[in-house]
Amino acid sequence: MAADIPSFTLNTGNKMPSVGMGCWLGPSGGGDVVEQMCKTALELGYRHIDTAYGYFNEEKVGKAIRESGVPRCEIFLTTKLPNHHHDRVAESLQESLDKLGVDYVDLYLMHWPMAYTADNKPIPYGQSPTFVETWKDMESLLETGKVRAIGVSNFSVKLLEVLLKEASVVPATNQVELHPCLPSFELKKYCEEKGIILTAYSPLGRPKEYDGKPVFLTDEDVVRIAKAHNATPGQVALSWGVQRGTVVIPKSENPERIKQNITLLKLTDEDMSTLDELHKKPGMHRSLLRYHSYSDDGKVFGWTYEQVGWNMVKGGIIAT
Ligand code: A2P
Numbered sequence: 541m542a543a544d545i546p547s548f549t550l551n552t553g554n555k556m557p558s559v560g561m562g563c564w565l566g567p568s569g570g571g572d573v574v575e576q577m578c579k580t581a582l583e584l585g586y587r588h589i590d591t592a593y594g595y596f597n598e599e600k601v602g603k604a605i606r607e608s609g610v611p612r613c614e615i616f617l618t619t620k621l622p623n624h625h626h627d628r629v630a631e632s633l634q635e636s637l638d639k640l641g642v643d644y645v646d647l648y649l650m651h652w653p654m655a656y657t658a659d660n661k662p663i664p665y666g667q668s669p670t671f672v673e674t675w676k677d678m679e680s681l682l683e684t685g686k687v688r689a690i691g692v693s694n695f696s697v698k699l700l701e702v703l704l705k706e707a708s709v710v711p712a713t714n715q716v717e718l719h720p721c722l723p724s725f726e727l728k729k730y731c732e733e734k735g736i737i738l739t740a741y742s743p744l745g746r747p748k749e750y751d752g753k754p755v756f757l758t759d760e761d762v763v764r765i766a767k768a769h770n771a772t773p774g775q776v777a778l779s780w781g782v783q784r785g786t787v788v789i790p791k792s793e794n795p796e797r798i799k800q801n802i803t804l805l806k807l808t809d810e811d812m813s814t815l816d817e818l819h820k821k822p823g824m825h826r827s828l829l830r831y832h833s834y835s836d837d838g839k840v841f842g843w844t845y846e847q848v849g850w851n852m853v854k855g856g857i858i859a860t
Contacts, residue, residue: 542614543585543802548787550712551735552689554646557616558782559802560588562741562789569596570793577793578604582615584799590715590739590789592620592651593636602640618647620693621678623662623841626655626669629677633686648687649715650674652694653848654841662842671699672706679709691715693741696849697730704734715739718786720756720777720818722827728786743781743788744774745828755828759821761814769805779805780815 547555561581565574574597578589582604591601598619605615619640625632633648653671655663663669671692681687691713695703704710714731718724718740731738745755756762757773766773774790778801781788790801807815819825840848 541585542587545802545804546782548737548785550647550689550737551710552712554688555616556647556713556737556787557586557588558787559586559778559804560590560616560618560739560787560789561586561798562791563589563591563595563597563601564741564791565595565597565793567596569600571597571600573793575600575604577791577798579608580795581798581802582608582610584795584802586798586802587614588616588618588787588789590618590741591640592649593622593625593632594620594651598636598639599641602642606641612642616646617642618649619645620649620651621674623652623654623656624658624660626650626671626674629674630681630684633681637686644686644688646688647691647713648678648681648689649691649693649713650678652841653692653699654843656841665843665847672703675703675707679707682709689713691736693739694848697727698849700730700734700736710734711736713737713739713787715741715789717742717827717829718781719743719745719828720759720762720780720815721745721824723784723816723819728784732785737787738785739787739789740781741789742829744777744790756818756824759818759824761818765807765811765814768811769807771803771805772800775800775803775805776807776811776815779807780812783807783812784816 546558550556563574578601591598619636621632655669678690689712691711693715695714714736728738747755747757762773762776766776778788782804792798792801
């Protein structure tokens with residue numbers, strides 16, 4: 541049975557469950573682990589799975605869906621166009637559908653605004669295929685019935701403004717890193733005004749991969765709120781995400797945590813404002829993912845932070 545959680549209505553009119561299973565398991569794709577994780581999730585009531593061409597596991601996700609016994613039409617399935625396919629959108633979608641073994645996806649996202657060459661070299665900002673050109677090709681997919689909605693990922697306000705000037709279809713969603721250390725209020729307000737639902741990737745801050753600095757799951761306020769609700773810090777972070785109107789897609793391969801992550805709490809107004817303010821504590825306002833800070837040349841996938849529209853301060857801290 542589907543879990544009792546809210547759904548958000550996309551600008552297409554379709555519903556998107558507010559909690560999904562995120563399927564990034566690193567460059568290996570995760571193999572049988574991702575298959576088992578998706579099966580467990582579907583058994584425990586998840587009806588939303590988020591993968592990507594670049595997660596290297598679409599076959600396993602598709603197999604899990606087929607073998608779960610849950611009808612395809614009850615599952616909200618997202619996949620994403622990789623950077624090196626920006627100039628062959630229809631072909632890339634078909635490759636993803638073939639790997640997934642499905643006729644359509646509920647949501648197809650441009651994974652990053654940057655395009656790469658076929659041999660994976662970043663194409664400079666403004667050179668063809670631009671993200672606007674790629675978006676126009678994605679718009680054409682809607683007529684094919686192979687995608688129910690299209691959206692973007694990793695788009696800043698700055699890039700959305702460029703896109704929306706040229707777009708015929710407003711993206712249904714924008715999937716970005718979001719959690720209490722990176723609440724991105726400005727982007728959220730902008731997307732709300734435009735009718736774009738934000739999806740939070742790494743809503744738990746990818747705690748195992750982080751480099752040892754304190755993350756929000758061990759913050760004293762988060763732990764206190766969790767205790768008050770007889771729940772875990774992870775549930776607090778995810779419930780905050782959904783209650784503020786964003787979709788969350790936590791990854792877990794652990795059955796206990798898979799269950800926890802779709803068991804949402806009813807946070808009080810005071811809890812919500814404490815969590816909204818958490819990033820203001822010293823050192824807490826930052827991205828927790830490497831591509832926001834690992835580039836020595838001050839670039840992310842070949843573009844300057846200014847071109848991407850990210851407000852970077854040294855060390856991966858985001859100032860606004
Ligand atoms: P595991 O798969 O062993 O549960 P994110 O989705 O933010 O990138 O985070 C994913 C990471 O968080 C994974 O390492 C996952 O480990 C861990 N994780 C998933 N759910 C929880 C939870 N409820 N509490 C703590 N850690 C979690």
